[in-house]
Amino acid sequence: MVPATLAKSLVEICGRDGVILDEDRLLVYESDALTAYRHRPGAVVLPRSTEQVQGAVRAVAEHGLPIVPRGAGTGLSGGAVALDGAVVIGTARMNRILDIDAPNRRAVLQPGVINAELSAAARVHGLYYAPDPSSQTTCTIGGNVAENSGGPHCLKYGVTSRYVTGLAVVLADGSVVRLGGQGREAAGYDLVGLFVGSEGCFGIATEIEVGLLPVPEGVRTLLGIFDRIDDAGQAVSDIVSAGLLPAALEIIDGPTIRAVEDSVFAAGYPTDAEAALVIEFDGLKAGLDEDVERAAVLCERAGAREVRSARDEEERIALWKGRKKAFGAMGRIAPDLLVQDATVPRTTLPAILRGISEIGERYDLVVANVFHAGDGNLHPNILFDRRDEHELERVERASKEIMQLCVDSGGTITGEHGVGLDKKHHMELIYGPDELAAMWGVRRAFDPGGVMNPGKVLPEGAGGD
Amino acid sequence: MPVSTAVHSLAGAVRKQEQGLLNCVHCGFCLPACPTYRRLGDEADSPRGRLYLMQAVVEGRLDPGAEAFQTHIGRCLGCRACEPVCPSGVEYGHLLELARQVGGDARRPPIPARALLRVFGTAWMARPAMFAGRVLRATGLPALLTRILAGRRPPKGARLAVAMLAASAPPPPLPGRAEARPETVTQRRLEDKPTVGVLDGCVQAGLFSRVNQATVRVLRANGYRVVSVPNQGCCGALHAHGGDLDAARSLARRNLEAFEAAGVDIVALNASGCGATMAEYGSLLADDEEMAPRARALASRVRDISQLLAERGPIPGGSVPLKVTYDAPCHLLHAQGVADPPARVLDSIPGLDVVPLPGAAECCGGAGIYGLTNPRLGGWIGSDKVRAVLGTGAAALVTGNPGCMMQIGAGLALTGAGIPVLHLVELLDESYRRGGLYGKAGR
Numbered sequence: 065m066v067p068a069t070l071a072k073s074l075v076e077i078c079g080r081d082g083v084i085l086d087e088d089r090l091l092v093y094e095s096d097a098l099t100a101y102r103h104r105p106g107a108v109v110l111p112r113s114t115e116q117v118q119g120a121v122r123a124v125a126e127h128g129l130p131i132v133p134r135g136a137g138t139g140l141s142g143g144a145v146a147l148d149g150a151v152v153i154g155t156a157r158m159n160r161i162l163d164i165d166a167p168n169r170r171a172v173l174q175p176g177v178i179n180a181e182l183s184a185a186a187r188v189h190g191l192y193y194a195p196d197p198s199s200q201t202t203c204t205i206g207g208n209v210a211e212n213s214g215g216p217h218c219l220k221y222g223v224t225s226r227y228v229t230g231l232a233v234v235l236a237d238g239s240v241v242r243l244g245g246q247g248r249e250a251a252g253y254d255l256v257g258l259f260v261g262s263e264g265c266f267g268i269a270t271e272i273e274v275g276l277l278p279v280p281e282g283v284r285t286l287l288g289i290f291d292r293i294d295d296a297g298q299a300v301s302d303i304v305s306a307g308l309l310p311a312a313l314e315i316i317d318g319p320t321i322r323a324v325e326d327s328v329f330a331a332g333y334p335t336d337a338e339a340a341l342v343i344e345f346d347g348l349k350a351g352l353d354e355d356v357e358r359a360a361v362l363c364e365r366a367g368a369r370e371v372r373s374a375r376d377e378e379e380r381i382a383l384w385k386g387r388k389k390a391f392g393a394m395g396r397i398a399p400d401l402l403v404q405d406a407t408v409p410r411t412t413l414p415a416i417l418r419g420i421s422e423i424g425e426r427y428d429l430v431v432a433n434v435f436h437a438g439d440g441n442l443h444p445n446i447l448f449d450r451r452d453e454h455e456l457e458r459v460e461r462a463s464k465e466i467m468q469l470c471v472d473s474g475g476t477i478t479g480e481h482g483v484g485l486d487k488k489h490h491m492e493l494i495y496g497p498d499e500l501a502a503m504w505g506v507r508r509a510f511d512p513g514g515v516m517n518p519g520k521v522l523p524e525g526a527g528g529d
Numbered sequence: 530m531p532v533s534t535a536v537h538s539l540a541g542a543v544r545k546q547e548q549g550l551l552n553c554v555h556c557g558f559c560l561p562a563c564p565t566y567r568r569l570g571d572e573a574d575s576p577r578g579r580l581y582l583m584q585a586v587v588e589g590r591l592d593p594g595a596e597a598f599q600t601h602i603g604r605c606l607g608c609r610a611c612e613p614v615c616p617s618g619v620e621y622g623h624l625l626e627l628a629r630q631v632g633g634d635a636r637r638p639p640i641p642a643r644a645l646l647r648v649f650g651t652a653w654m655a656r657p658a659m660f661a662g663r664v665l666r667a668t669g670l671p672a673l674l675t676r677i678l679a680g681r682r683p684p685k686g687a688r689l690a691v692a693m694l695a696a697s698a699p700p701p702p703l704p705g706r707a708e709a710r711p712e713t714v715t716q717r718r719l720e721d722k723p724t725v726g727v728l729d730g731c732v733q734a735g736l737f738s739r740v741n742q743a744t745v746r747v748l749r750a751n752g753y754r755v756v757s758v759p760n761q762g763c764c765g766a767l768h769a770h771g772g773d774l775d776a777a778r779s780l781a782r783r784n785l786e787a788f789e790a791a792g793v794d795i796v797a798l799n800a801s802g803c804g805a806t807m808a809e810y811g812s813l814l815a816d817d818e819e820m821a822p823r824a825r826a827l828a829s830r831v832r833d834i835s836q837l838l839a840e841r842g843p844i845p846g847g848s849v850p851l852k853v854t855y856d857a858p859c860h861l862l863h864a865q866g867v868a869d870p871p872a873r874v875l876d877s878i879p880g881l882d883v884v885p886l887p888g889a890a891e892c893c894g895g896a897g898i899y900g901l902t903n904p905r906l907g908g909w910i911g912s913d914k915v916r917a918v919l920g921t922g923a924a925a926l927v928t929g930n931p932g933c934m935m936q937i938g939a940g941l942a943l944t945g946a947g948i949p950v951l952h953l954v955e956l957l958d959e960s961y962r963r964g965g966l967y968g969k970a971g972r
């Protein structure tokens with residue numbers, strides 16, 4: 065519940081239908097896609113313009129309340145959860161593509177545009193937007209900027225930060241700054257680079273300029289079926305070591321295969337397999353066949369029992385749907401899941417996968433793995449039922465151990481989902497007080513009053529407040 | 530908070546579906562599929578948000594009489610576009626019906642909505658009401674009023690009702706004519722000759738009897754043996770969608786007995802809203818020990834007319850030189866998963882030029898009695914559909930459900946564009962008539 069004076073000014077700024085104050089209606093904004101954390105916001109505002117965002121930020125800041133930006137609420141680190149009665153500023157209504165400048169391969173859009181819809185709109189010009197998070201049919205570009213999102217094809221093409229070239233940002237004091245723009249390298253400091261991945265702590269991007277790529281001339285997709293997940297991990301390592309550069313290298317493990325095959329997105333993965341490896345090559349048609357052939361041979365050598373090639377576009381799309389909808393399909397195994405996100409050196413994959421499976425067994429938990437193997441970006445999904453308190457505790461301990469395992473092998477605590485609320489306390493696993501103090505310094509430069517998304521990313525008291 | 534029996538049955542359904550609602554992992558993949566979320570941008574108006582509210586009621590955190598529950602559950606179109614995109618397979622439509630029942634128990638729905646459902650579900654009231662509608666339609670007054678009222682504002686209230694009635698009238702003659710020397714296409718003879726009973730429906734029988742007649746003719750032309758099914762009635766779809774599950778069940782029982790008595794192999798539907806409901810009679814009557822197995826057996830025989838025709842070919846008729854576009858009824862595409870058969874039927878009609886309709890998979894805003902319960906939003910969604918249809922340059926719109934025909938028809942009529950809405954079988958029937966399949970006398 066926010067003070068009446070604040071409620072009144074928010075309604076004046078965003079209109080009656082742009083402000084949600086009713087406690088019951090606020091329930092649905094309790095969590096993002098990581099439901100382990102639930103906090104009801106004090107209010108939700110749904111602005112339509114930069115000016116409305118500006119007005120709302122000023123009004124909330126004047127009342128000394130925190131602000132949490134929210135896109136489609138599909139984040140997996142609790143980043144959009146409103147702690148301490150924070151006011152949520154949702155970007156769902158700011159969903160217009162403002163310009164597609166095809167000759168310069170550039171688009172300018174509002175933050176609420178859905179990732180896949182940008183690519184669909186660009187496609188008529190023979191262009192697309194490369195970063196493709198698995199939730200791309202629903203997640204927004206604003207959220208992608210906040211999380212510096214990746215996706216299967218980021219193995220070859222790189223993550224969001226590589227594509228964002230300009231931003232209009234509403235800062236915590238309600239001022240608007242324009243960073244970068246027109247595709248130029250910024251003179252002076254690269255503030256766009258700093259802002260991308262700031263998880264809502266530096267401000268709210270209300271206009272985003274991104275670079276687009278030409279749609280590749282050819283695409284070939286392979287599916288390797290393995291009886292042992294270690295072998296699949298080995299194949300990934302071998303393919304990259306051989307100097308091949310696939311657009312994507314994704315592993316889907318046995319439990320995940322079975323959940324997906326049971327869903328409407330069944331991709332035709334054999335349900336008795338322990339790993340499916342999706343390999344995709346794209347680019348100029350010349351040379352694609354040789355790459356595909358070499359990758360197939362490497363899979364067989366690593367112990368694949370079968371390697372298939374998608375016969376047509378339909379089969380290719382089905383293969384990908386199975387991968388991209390895997391997270392949602394976990395609901396078929398257990399009511400709740402904690403999806404982890406860690407990155408490890410590729411060569412350590414087989415050992416880490418064994419380690420994760422051993423941790424799962426020790427805590428009596430089902431851990432399903434579906435991940436961007438080419439990047440060494442793991443996504444162990446720990447399945448549980450939050451109504452069982454003891455189980456929840458085991459989940460937290462197992463999760464922490466998995467994280468420690470990844471860090472010990474030279475990895476880091478996130479690949480693409482961000483730190484948010486969930487991994488704030490894992491930050492100390494990889495950073496010392498000096499690094500954390502430096503981060504606090506940058507954060508304060510953007511938001512001296514601590515208004516924007518407080519309680520996320522950086523642990524308190526670690527070189528900070 | 531008073532815990533009603535309806536809350537118990539919602540809770541029961543939740544458990545029965547192996548934690549039904551809890552299947553929802555909150556991934557949010559349903560958001561862009563939802564027409565209300567796309568327009569309103571409020572997560573409480575998304576499938577995920579509505580499931581969250583249902584779950585809050587089950588957990589006792591939310592009173593089903595609360596404004597939030599009433600508003601957002603009430604605002605759902607029930608189009609079920611969220612089901613095919615749900616990786617966890619949440620049976621949203623089923624849970625929505627139970628949630629509507631819970632909401633209706635906590636707070637009585639408005640009188641006009643209740644009265645309308647009562648009329649549809651009660652034969653002695655439905656017949657005179659439909660008769661009055663036909664008489665009014667025959668006076669030409671609704672068509673005239675529609676022309677006068679045509680304007681740019683989204684249709685709602687009385688304007689919509691009048692225009693919907695006008696839109697249910699038979700379409701004007703289509704271009705082209707019967708072939709001078711019809712090909713010697715004969716009606717198909719099948720060895721197995723399955724026996725088909727057609728659901729006449731309430732609105733369909735009352736205002737679209739021509740579609741029912743066309744259905745029988747095209748089925749016979751394709752080799753099906755069509756038998757009459759006495760004592761059948763309204764399928765209960767509108768009641769179930771509105772949360773009046775008791776009324777829906779008693780209507781289902783009546784139809785179950787009627788179709789069993791007629792001894793049909795197949796139940797054919799030309800109204801996809803009714804088709805989706807009859808195909809789910811098994812779960813509707815799941816708690817009725819005696820009826821449940823019979824309901825499941827009957828439900829497994831339910832087929833949309835487009836499926837029956839596509840399965841057999843269908844045989845070609847005469848040319849209909851017309852540019853058309855097709856809008857997929859939600860309860861055919863999303864609820865029954867019937868995607869290709871209507872297109873295959875259209876492709877079989879010589880001379881027809883079928884152009885794609887952008888957003889064909891999205892609800893038209895008709896959604897049963899949505900125009901009555903949510904006039905503003907229904908009008909908004911309807912206008913978007915009308916704009917998309919006009920944008921294709923088609924001379925007629927084809928679809929497969931009376932609610933959609935009237936909703937889109939009313940919207941098109943109010944633009945004054947003169948684009949008729951046809952049922953798929955009406956078009957095929959015209960093609961058969963022109964091709965001489967029904968003999969020289971035509972119909």
